[in-house]
Amino acid sequence: MAECVACKQSSMAQYTIHNVRFFDFNPKAIHCMSYDDATSRLALSRTNGDIEIWNCWSRPFMQLFLPGDNDSSVEAMVWCQGRLFSAGLHGFLLEHNLASREVTLRTPITGGPTWCLALSKDKKKLAAGTERGYVCIFDVVDSGVMYDRALEKQEGRILHIAWHISGDYIVTGSVNCVRVWSLKEGRVARCGLGAADRKDEVIVWCVGILDDMTLVSGDSSGRVCFWNAELGTVTHSVHTHKADILALTVCPDQKSVYVAGVDPTIVQVSRVETGTKKGKVEMWVKGIQRSIHTHDVRALVVTATDRVYSGGVDTILTLSYFPPRTVCKFPALPPLGSISVAREAESLLLQYSDHVELWRLGASSKKGGKSGTFLPVTKDRVKLLELQGKDDEVIQWCAVSPKARWIAYLVQGSLRIYHFTPPASGKQPRVQRVKEVSQEIKKSHQMLWLSEGKLVSAAVTGAIQVINVSGSKAELEKELTLSPGHSVLQMTCDLEGKMLAVVDSKNIITIFDIEKETISVLPGHSSPCTAVGIHPLTKEVVAVYADMSIKEYDPSKQCYTAFCRQHLNEPSSELAKKHSVILRVSFDPDRPDLILLHNESAFVVVQKDKMAADVSQEKAPKVKKVTSGSSPGKGAKAGIGAKFSVIRRPNQVLLFSQMKGEAVVSVELNPLQVMDRLPSPLKVKKYGGT
Structure with a gap:
């Protein structure tokens, strides 16, 4: 679904949003x-x-x-x-x-x-x-x-394995069996078996071993068992779940373990001391429970700071910790290179595993209107092209030129380049593959079009190759290099295709002037960069980091701008309220004082002129929440503060970018669409329910 919506982003700008919901992303x-x-x-x-x-x-x-x-x-x-x-x-x-x-x-x-x-x-x-x-x-x-x-060799498959801190013992889980292996002897030292009178087999899905040689296992009966490794017997058993336990992780302090599985509740089982007539006795008891997933939890890890990451069938990565009680959910996002924007042609290239699709967006003859209202679509979206890969090919990245005349995608690092002629005056669209690709062009893992016929590619060797494409030939023009041992994480260019910003694996942002062949490097930052953009008019570089710091850099002077030094010294407390990071930076060429950002749930507009006007205010006024109409109205909220305008979206935002004129495109995914594709979760009868 695509709609044209009038959305007033700030007091000084009004945009028409192309709300794209037909990208069939299936996490x-x-x-x-x-x-x-x-x-x-x-x-x-x-x-x-x-x-x-x-x-x-x-x-x-x-x-x-x-x-x-x-x-x-x-x-x-x-x-x-x-x-x-x-x-x-x-x-x-x-x-x-x-x-x-x-x-x-x-x-x-x-x-x-x-x-x-x-x-x-x-x-x-x-x-x-x-x-x-x-x-x-x-x-x-x-x-x-x-x-x-x-x-x-033992009978049956080895389903899970853990190593003792001494390095001399390994514990494994199998069907009806937990084994302790002695590496010095190369054989099983102890073997704990399930009860012989059970009719059904018990599958030991996950195991762990503590420093004191206590074995821990989670099985298909929903029990967490603690074993004496020397005797091969169960010392404690805690029934934590109503179905199979699929994941188990031991805390760094060895005093508790986390378990989860088909019953998605994450349960902490802790070691406690209780007083009896015979003295103090250690026991394992069920503690904190976290119901933060809807379907099977297949994986659990705990960090050295006792933060628990979990994931499973519901496709969502979840971070939880206590104290304070905190749960952060990170929905699956398409990787970079899954969606490419042809700004001048108002088109999108969408990448799937076996094909790519080129769509021209819809349009409305009506201009302006009340904020948050639907505009009538007078020209519907059109699928201009679909390119199918071979049966055994998996497409890894796609890119389309600004006018949608050139399309490229990667298959196992190899370039596939096509020239596209759109339909005109009753003629059918034409597509022609560029067959002559120079042998100097190396395998790559990402790319983007600088302009029509000029492509930049991040080679697997670490080099950045600028490629000229004309007619049926693709030839190497020049190579740009990063410092030795650095590799490209993400790239972006300005609208003219003359400047290239590269974020590398060492968290260094390098700016290349492709024509003048000059290089500028941004000052280092303690937090990793999540998004970067180049302003089309001023050529200033805006970088956003994971700690929500925003930096504006002037490559010509090789220093931060005066605005950045005065207003962007500290991470934004307004943006820091959310646990998600900024995913993309874009700009409006007609309004140089605006910086457009987005995360997974909202659009963010940085208003530089308003920040400069409010410099004397020590505290920003209270955020005023305004409910708009449909999209971004229905469920979408706009918070207007002193520094940022935040437009919250009811759906997951996969991409938000500036188009030609006063238009932006928002590719979104309804979370219910993902839920509808999931298998049925474990059904648990609740008190008072049916």
Whole structure:
């Protein structure tokens, strides 16, 4: 659905919003997670094999995206000294290069399909549990991993694995069985079995091991069991859930564990001391419960600061901690490169896994009107083009030129470039592939069009290539370089395509003047950058960081602007009220005093002239909430403060960008659309309900 809506963003500007709701974004369930305390990064995989790297140093946000393919399977992941390893049903141990977004290592695992991975506490060894009952040990070395040995084969698959702090013992979970392995002897030292009189088998989905050799297991009966490792017997059993427990994580202090599963309630089980006639006795009891998911929870991790990240079938990454009682939900977002805007042609290029679609947006003959009202659509949206990939191809990135005459997308890092001629005077649209691509053009992981016929590509080698496209040829014009060891995270350019801003993996923002070949580097900032933009008139660079700091930089003077030094010294308290980060920066060429931002739930307008006028005020006036009409009216609220105008949206905002003239486009997703695609959750009878 696309509508034209009149929306008054501020007292000095009025825009027509193209409200796009026909992008069929279908987020997948979260399958497994791994957290690296040293770098504050969270890796999560989804059921289609995609891997997302979230930076959690300040406000969590997706910083990297590693696309999967048709054969991808990610059942387990571990971090080891900044390196990411994964394993799956393909039977290989993979190491992912986060700079090139490629798999740099494929090591076969004895036993085929792999269900779990664990890293020793000294970070020198990896253990993998397989379908055929093998536990394989690998040595982690600088050049990759080296196969060490396979422990004694057991009956049944190894579903979960954990490593003791000493490095001498491993605990595994299987059907009706929890095993303790001695690495010195290479065999099972103790084996705890389920009750023999049970009619149904008990599947041990997850296990853990404490420093005092207490084993912890979560099983299909909804119980958390604590085992004596020396005797192989259960010392305590706590019935925490009404269905299978799929995820378990041990707190850093070893005094509690978190569990969740098909019953999505996250339960904390804590160790307490109770007084008896015989003295003090330790017991495990059910504690804090968090009902923050609607469907199965498949993955849990706890950080060194006792913050719990959880995810599962409902596709939402959730952060929770106490005290104070805090829950932050981060809905799935399409990765960068899924939506590309052709500003001059008022068109959108939408990327799906097997094809791309080019749409021309609708239009209204009526101009202006009351804020928040619908404008009649006199010219409906039109799908101009659909390009299908081959059967085995997965499209990873797409880009369209400003006038929608050139389209490009990536398949396994390789460029596919097309010239598009739109329909005119009764003629059909024409599309022609650029077949001659220079061998100097390297594989890349992202790209954007600087102008018609000029493309910039971030190569997997770390170079930034400027490519000229004309007729049926694509040739390399020049290469731009970052500092050694730095890789591109995101890129943006000005409207003329003469300046390029690059955010790299070391949190450095570099500005390239492509024609003059000059370079300017923004001052460092403690928090990672989430969005950057270049003003079309002043050429000033606006960067927004995860701590909600906004910085404005003048590349010509190589310093922050006077406005930034005077008004943007501290992170915005108005924006800091939300846990989400700014996702995009755009500008209105006709109004140089406005900066347009957006996060996942709202548009934000920075009014520089108003901030300058209110410089004498120490405190901003109270936020006034105004309910508009339909979209952004129905459920949308606008808060007008001294520094920012915030227009809250009822739907999830995937992209918000300035178009030609006084028009903006907002690509949105109704959360109910995602919920309708999810399987039925566990049905629990509630008191007073049916």
